[in-house]
Amino acid sequence: MEEIQSLMQGFAIALSPKNVLLMFAGVILGVIIGVLPGLGGANGVAILLPLTFSMAQSPGGTTSAIILLSCIYWGALFGGAITSILFNIPGEPWSVATTFDGYPLAQKGRAGEALTAAFTSSFIGALVAVIMITFLSPVIARFALEFGPPEFFAVYLLTFCAFVGMSKEPPFKTIAAMMLGFALAAVGTDPVTGTLRLTFGQTHLLSGFDFLVAVIGLFGIGEILLTLEEGLEFRGTKAKMNMRVVLDTWKELPRYWLTSIRSSAVGCFMGIVPGGATPASFMSYGVARRFSKDGDRFGTGMVEGVVAPETAAHAAGTSALLPMLTLGVPGSPTAAVLLGGLLIWGLQPGPLLFVEQKDFVWGLIASMYLGNIAGLIVVLTCVPLFAAILRIPFAVVAPVIMVICAIGAYTVHNSIFDVWMMIVFGVIGYVFKKLNYPLAPLVLAIVLGDRAEASFRQAMLVSQGEMSIFFSTPLVGGLTGLALFLLLWPVVSAGLARMKRA
C-alpha cells in the first residue's frame, strides 16, 4: 500500500490554496478552450506554456505548473461535449461521437439531460483511468512497450471494424464515405517516402486537410444549412433549465453501469497504447451500439449513446498521460505539448520520473483526482446556463455559430483558406445528409487514415511485404482477429439467425 501513502502526500501538495486556485482557473480556461472549436486543448496548453516557465523555477513550482496545464486539459475534455450536444458542432475531435446521440437529445428538449450524462460519464471515465494509473502504472508501462507498427495498425483496424461492422447504414454507402475520408487523409506529405502527394502544387494543401476544419464544416455548417431548409427553427427550445435535471439524470445513470465499465476499459486501453481519445470514443460508441439492448435506437437520442463515447474519451485522455510520464511518448497532441513543458521545466519523463520526482508525480496524480472533481463541479453548475442558450432565437444564434465556426477553422492554422474549406465541407455535409450517406465513417477515416497508413507501411517495411506479420504474435494476431470478427459479425449473425429459422 505504498501507493496510498504516496498518494496522500500528493494530496497534501495538491491541496495547497495556491494549487486549488490554479486548478479551478485551469479547468475554467480549459472549458472555454474546449467549447471553441478549432482552439484545441493542445493549442491552449501551448499558448500558456511560457507562463509556467518562471512558475516552475520556484520550489515545488513544477507541480503547480503541471497542475495548471493538466487542468486546462481536463477542462477541454469536459468542454468539448457542450457544443456537440447543443449545436452538433464538436468542440474537440474526441467529441464527434458525442454528437450522434447528444444532438438528437437536445433537439427533443433534453439538452440538460444529455449534458449531465456527458459530464458525469466523463468524470467516471477519468476516475477509472486515474485509479488505474495510481495502482498499475509499472505493469502498464511495460505493456505499452509491446506495441510496434503491426500492433498499432491492428488497433486502428479494430477501431474501423468496431465502428463499421455496427453501422446501420447500407454497407456500400458506409464504404463510399470512408473511402472519401481516406482520400482526404492522404493529401499532404507521404509518411514513408517524405514526398508530397495530391497537393496539385497548391501551397494550401501542403499540410493536408485538417480534421478539425472538416468536422466544423461537416457538422456545424451542414447542420445550419439543414435547419435553414427546415424553416429557421430551433427544436431544443423546450429545454428545462434548472438544477433538478442534474439530479434526475443521476437517478437514471446507474442503469448504464455495464456500458460505463466497457467504455472505461476501451478508453484506458486506447489511452495506454497510445491510440488516443478520438479513436477510443468511436470504438466505444460502436461497441455500445452492438451490445446494448436498445442498439437499434442509437442515433435517435439515447442517453447511453452519450455515456459510451464520453466515458471512453475521458478515460483515454487521462490514461494517455501515463505513457507520457513513464515512457516519454505522448498519447495525444495535448500530451505532446505537456511533454515539451516537462522538458522545458527540467524534468525528464521516463522510467525514472516516478523514482526521482516523487513529489511531482504524486502531486500530479492527486491533482488528476481533484482536477476532475473541480471540473465536474464547474460544468455541472453551468448545465442550466448552457441549456438556456437553446432558448435564444435561431435567427440570433445561427450567425453567432457561423462566426464561431469561422474563427475556429481559422485558428487551426491561422489561414483564411481553411475558412473556405470549412464552407466547402459544410456543403458536403449537407449533401451527405440529404442523400443519407453517413458522416461518421468519413470523419473517422480523416482522423485515423494517415496514422493507420503510416503504421501499415512501417509494418510492411519490417516484414518486407509479408501480411503474415499481422498474425505473428498472440497480441497482434488477437487484435487483428477481433477486428475481422467485429467486421464480419453482421454477416455471421444474420447467417446464424437464418439457420435457426430454417
Added chain:
Amino acid sequence: MNTKLVKCVRVAIGVVALAVAGMAQAWEPTKTVEFIVPAGTGGGADQMARIVQSIVAKHNLMKQSMVVVNKGGGAGAEGFLDLKGAKGDPHKIIITLSNLFTTPLATGVPFNWRDLTPVQMMALDQFVLWVNAETPYKTSKDFINAAKARSGDQLKRFKMAGTGSKQEDQIITVAIEQQTGIKFTYIPFKGGGDVAVQLVGKHADSTVNNPIEAVAQWRAGKLRPLCVFDPKRIPYKAKVTDTMAWSDIPTCKEQGLDVDYLMLRGIFMASGVSPDQVQYYIDLLKKVRETPEWKDFMEKGAFNQTALAGKEYADWVAKEEARHVMLMKAAGFIASGK
C-alpha cells in the same frame, strides 16, 4: 528566486537598454513578433522556440511580445513558404532544423535558405547511435560487425528507427550505409520519443536519436549509447547515469565509423530586411543565450554550443547545404525534376 540576481539582471538590462538607446535610432519591433516553427508542437525545434519565448518574456528582453506559431505542413515547407512570402517583414522570425535543406530537395517545394536572411545560429543538435541495453554490442564496431553479418538477407537486416523520412535520421543512416557497405531497413516514425520507445520495446535494432529524446531511457538503463556523430566529444562532464557522463561517449570517428552530422538550430528572417533589424535580433538572442535558463537547457539536451552570426553563419549554412545536396543525391532522395 534570488532577489539580488533579479536586481543584477534588471540593472544589466537597464544598461543594455541605455546603450541601445544611445545608438542612433536603433530599430525595435513595433508590434508582436511571430516566431515560426516549421514543425509540429512538442518536437525539438518547438521546444527551443518556446524556451526562447519564455526567456524573452521572463527577463523583459523585448517591449513587444513574441508568439510561437507552428507551421509544420509539408515537412516544414508551410513555414518556410510563409516567410519567403513575407519579404521585408521584420516581425517574423523562424527557427530551422535540417528540413531547411532536406524539404526543398526531397519534395521539390520551391524555396532555398537564400530566400531568407540568416540571423543567428543558436546551437547544434547532436546525434548518438543507440542500441537496446540488452543487446551485447558495447562499441560501434561490435554493432557494425553484427549488422554486416545480417545485411545480406532483406528480412534479417538491422532495423533503424528514425524520425521522419528523407530527413536527418535517414540521412545519417544512409551515410553509415555508404561508409560501411551495410544495408539497414529504415523505418520512419513521427517523433523522437516514439523512436526511443520502439528501440526499448525491441521493435527496432538501433536509432540515431538526439540526446534529449533518449536520455531518459539511457538513465533508466534501457538504452546504450555507442558513439556520437560529432567530430569532437560532447563536452558536458557531469554524470548522467551512475557511471557515465555525456563526455564519456566516444565519437563515431574514433571508433572507425567516419560519419559526422550535427543539426542546425538557427534563426532566420525574411529577405529584404535592413541590417539594423537583423542586428536587433542578434543582440536579443545574445542576451537570451547569456541567461542561466538557456545554459541549463543546453546542458540538459547535450547541445553543441557553437553559435555563429553574420557572414560566418551564412558561410556555414552554404557549406552545410552543399553537403546535404551531396548526401541526398547519393541516397537518391532528390525529388524528380530537381
